[in-house]
Amino acid sequence: MSKSHRVIYTPESRLRHPIQLFREMGQDLLASRELAWRLLVRDISAQYRQSLFGFVWAFLPPIVTAIGLVLAKNVGAVNIAETDIPYPAYVIFSMTMWQTFTEALNGPISALSLAKPMLAKINFPKEAIILSQLGQLFFNFGIKLFLIVGLFIWFHVPVGWTVFLAPVALVHLIVFGTFIGLFLSPISVLYGDISKALPLILTPWLLITPVIFPVPTSGLFATIVNLNPVTPLLVTIRELAIGLPLSNSAGFWIASAIGWVGLILAWIFYRLTMPFIVERISS
């Protein structure tokens, strides 16, 4: 790590000098821009260099899931209410958003796991790993965007001017996912339980989010779905994209606030815990 000033390392907790801590965090974030870009270019190049079909894999999963669900719905195997836009478009759009959320959540965890050799040996701004992973997330989403645009055209889905606000709402969703992932990531380096538990949590979570079904209107299930913080985020993105009036803007702002505040806290947590994590991984 290159620092052109004086640094003092002591066993004291860095929370005792919060101003210095915030200054360091800001400096490291700036310093990590270039490295994050390098890592991003490295990972994307390596991934696509080794693949024949490259981009196709990025948007195949939602399509396959959607086909499965559409067939199931049409034969009556699952009982799903009518959606605002044609069901295949609804499902693919919502699945894509959901997958962006899970990728944002898993991102920091898998990024730290992959970067273990680097972490153990060299001192570099660790924000770079997280930023690089976010970059990959946006890149992958960019590819999926083509799919969504094509879908909307195919199904003649009407869009209003609010579609340009949809990406902003998407950012809030990503922030929410990243906050959870960032918070879990340091401990996940030590204990493998976290990576094992995540799929067990995410799958039921999908089922209480209006991804494959529209927002339920009554009953206990509706209450649960509406308490789910991802719901207002997802629903708002969808409504902005299609041009519908926002049904739950209060919920959206609350969930966003939780996401952003949580992200800052998770960043501080990440910052404070990383040296202890680095100590315990083998070099």
Added chain:
Amino acid sequence: MTFATSDKNMFDQGKDDREVLVRAEGVSKKFCRSLKKSLWYGLQDIGSELVGRKYEHELRPDEFWSVKDVSFELRRGECLGLIGRNGAGKSTLLRMLNGLIKPDRGSIEMQGRVGALIALGTGFNPILTGRENIYVNGSVLGLSKAEIDEKIEEIIEFAGIDGFIDSPVQGYSSGMQVRLGFAVATALSPDVLILDEVLAVGDAAFRNKCYRRIANVRKNAAVIFVSHNMEQVARICDKTLVMSVGEVAFLGNLDQGIAVYDRLNDDGEEQDESFLSLHPPLTYFQAQLSHDVLSSGSPLNIQFSIESCDFLEDFLLRINFYDISGAFAADCNFFARDHKIPPLSGTSHWDVSLSSIPLKNGLYWISFSVIDREGDIVVWSHKQQKIKIVDAYPGANANCQLQLGHWLT
């Protein structure tokens, strides 16, 4: 004649004016033996950090001090050799100096840009080409894109892998990968340079390039060099910090430091590699030295007793000296006919005198062999004798210490 302090001190005039770039005071670090406890203690430490609680850092069950109470200062232009046996705590100390882990006690102050050659090729992705990996690795080490662009030709040239720079790294041999990693690291112009056993690889030509490069960096920086190769340490460093079981065993000049390290490495278990190999016509061979301890440059007498059941003429007497690490220190070969030695038959006694043993201080093993005219070894007494040489200049590097004829004014 011995010197108590490093002769380099005599020439250092403005030494105290140079700025201190590295200062460690009472640095200590705990380590846990058991993995499960280690992870749990990690969580406990995180807890204390988050609460901001003052934590006394005593030893918990299964913990021990891997680094204890290390203090030293390093100024610009100095090179510190950090030596010690495996497990002495050197790498842990380096990781603390590098800011990777926090000390449990004490403090570390680092001034300026720190460059660490601790792991070469970090961040390499084997699928990408060498050129692309230069940018990745350089970025991880802290170089900006502008700096790498400026030095890229120099880096490629230093690595010496011209034709392959645009091929995927997975096709490189391990030596090539190391050279590429080192070449990128040489583009750093740090204020403090930390080298952790990275000069162990590469061929001699490459290592020479590295020495020159380090000597260059050294003019404007402080260097900390970790190695088990005392020749390299002697070549690059001017002071040493010897660590033993986490504590400082010695901090001071180079020669004494190396002597302390050698003593630490001497288990007391002498490896017995000696043997006597006798072939017909010889049936008995015995050599006796005149001295167990000899002053460097003095003569040595050897008495030989040999029995032979048949004639042996036109033979060669060879004497080899080996140093403690097993390397050749000196040898000599004498043809019997040049010295009018009669052919061997029955019992013979030889009185051989070597006019001078100009070796540096240390313990040496001696081998004797007699070789017949066909080149077959008739007798080989390997490392059955040893001799201790003293009184040579303590800071000597080479085994062979030239003797002075005269020095007049």
